[in-house]
Amino acid sequence: MSRCRAVVRPLARQLRPQCSIRPFAAAAAAAAEAPQPGPLDLDPDSVLPEFESNLIKAGKMPVGSRRRRVAMRAAANIPFEQLPYQAFQEARAILAADRLEKIAKIQEGMEKIAALEKKDAALVRGGQQMKDTKLSSLRRYVEQLKIQADINDPLVKKRFEDGLGDMNKPIYRHYAERKWRSYDYRLITQRIKQFSIVPDVLPKLDPVADVQLFFRHAKIPPGQTVDSLVSEHAPRLRVQVFNPGVRLVSVAVVDSDVPDVDRDAFSKRCHYLAANIPLGPCDTSLPLGRIKADDQLAVPWLPPFSQKGAPYHRLGIYLLEQRPGDRLDVAKLRQLYSSRDGFSLKSFRDKFGLTPVGFNMFRAVWDDNTAAVMARQGAAGADVELRPARVYSLKPPVKPRGWEAKRQGPAHRHLWKYTKRIRGLSNARGWTKRR
Numbered sequence: 001m002s003r004c005r006a007v008v009r010p011l012a013r014q015l016r017p018q019c020s021i022r023p024f025a026a027a028a029a030a031a032a033e034a035p036q037p038g039p040l041d042l043d044p045d046s047v048l049p050e051f052e053s054n055l056i057k058a059g060k061m062p063v064g065s066r067r068r069r070v071a072m073r074a075a076a077n078i079p080f081e082q083l084p085y086q087a088f089q090e091a092r093a094i095l096a097a098d099r100l101e102k103i104a105k106i107q108e109g110m111e112k113i114a115a116l117e118k119k120d121a122a123l124v125r126g127g128q129q130m131k132d133t134k135l136s137s138l139r140r141y142v143e144q145l146k147i148q149a150d151i152n153d154p155l156v157k158k159r160f161e162d163g164l165g166d167m168n169k170p171i172y173r174h175y176a177e178r179k180w181r182s183y184d185y186r187l188i189t190q191r192i193k194q195f196s197i198v199p200d201v202l203p204k205l206d207p208v209a210d211v212q213l214f215f216r217h218a219k220i221p222p223g224q225t226v227d228s229l230v231s232e233h234a235p236r237l238r239v240q241v242f243n244p245g246v247r248l249v250s251v252a253v254v255d256s257d258v259p260d261v262d263r264d265a266f267s268k269r270c271h272y273l274a275a276n277i278p279l280g281p282c283d284t285s286l287p288l289g290r291i292k293a294d295d296q297l298a299v300p301w302l303p304p305f306s307q308k309g310a311p312y313h314r315l316g317i318y319l320l321e322q323r324p325g326d327r328l329d330v331a332k333l334r335q336l337y338s339s340r341d342g343f344s345l346k347s348f349r350d351k352f353g354l355t356p357v358g359f360n361m362f363r364a365v366w367d368d369n370t371a372a373v374m375a376r377q378g379a380a381g382a383d384v385e386l387r388p389a390r391v392y393s394l395k396p397p398v399k400p401r402g403w404e405a406k407r408q409g410p411a412h413r414h415l416w417k418y419t420k421r422i423r424g425l426s427n428a429r430g431w432t433k434r435r
Contacts, residue, residue: 102149234289270343319358
């Protein structure tokens with residue numbers, strides 16, 4: 001270093017600007033400068049993403065998507081159907097004219113139905129059977145027209161996306177079914193095939209109702225393994241049907257993988273059975289733990305459990321629709337299925353004329369809480385550990401060849417660890433003595 005630079009360094013250090021010191025109150029100042037939520041920010045229809053947590057803590061859930069809420073915030077004082085966009089209003093005019101045409105066709109179809117109902121069956125070619133066929137065809141046509149009349153209405157779509165649709169109306173049931181079949185239906189049918197529900201439990205199963213499973217307010221995806229401490233209490237079902245009217249259904253929870261050590265096979269066990277449960281498009285909540293009436297509950301909830309060493313158990317939740325106006329004898333169900341073991345869902349379906357309409361499932365395995373759950377329920381077998389029987393191969397032993405055949409001698413002992421077919425030694429099950 002030159003003498004000149006050494007002399008100038010202290011002067012340059014004094015002339016260099018000093019670093020600013022960060023104040024301790026920076027966090028408090030930032031908090032004071034943070035925007036405070038206003039009336040629109042605490043409204044579920046117009047809350048911004050940064051204030052969603054404050055709204056949820058207050059016990060209110062945001063309505064719709066974030067994009068929708070931003071749009072509603074920008075036009076807070078303008079109704080949705082009066083938004084000042086020319087293309088939007090022109091499209092609404094075209095849709096309104098189309099809706100009037102559909103309504104005229106609906107009225108014409110209703111008049112045909114009323115005239116055919118008054119007509120004597122003897123005057124119809126084909127008799128009563130043909131009259132019933134024509135009536136059912138006309139009713140289906142009118143229902144389809146009702147859907148087509150409102151399917152493109154932006155107000156109807158907005159109400160459905162906000163979760164405010166009336167499921168008693170066919171258009172909202174149509175939207176709900178289309179949304180369900182786009183993903184959830186495909187998922188549940190894939191689980192039915194993946195876990196061999198067909199043909200292990202039923203010869204055929206095609207769900208037509210959306211059945212969602214909840215344990216302790218947590219939604220359980222189909223096929224997920226549930227902790228035995230969580231499944232000790234009965235779950236809650238959310239069932240959405242897509243056809244009108246109230247019907248009676250039966251609910252059965254069946255374990256399809258109960259080990260039978262004596263026969264070296266598996267059997268089935270009924271963990272829950274209830275019947276005569278009214279269900280409609282608007283009655284979606286079905287808590288199994290609250291069904292306690294004598295004319296409904298046949299077999300109370302038994303927590304699922306699995307013995308140590310056993311494979312996972314498939315717990316299927318089956319929703320079966322009863323015949324119209326037919327109520328099952330629950331006392332007879334208790335007499336038949338109170339033992340729980342050896343339950344056959346196919347026999348139950350055929351004996352009482354039921355139709356499977358919904359399905360969901362979860363799995364149970366041995367975990368740290370299973371022994372305590374079994375002790376509280378008085379179930380035996382918590383101290384038993386199952387071990388799979390070893391199946392020996394029927395193929396003849398493979399003789400050493402190639403690289404292994406040339407390195408059998410003690411000179412290649414350092415290479416024996418790379419093979420499983422050295423004479424007298426087995427690297428697969430550990431070193432053994434030479435015979």
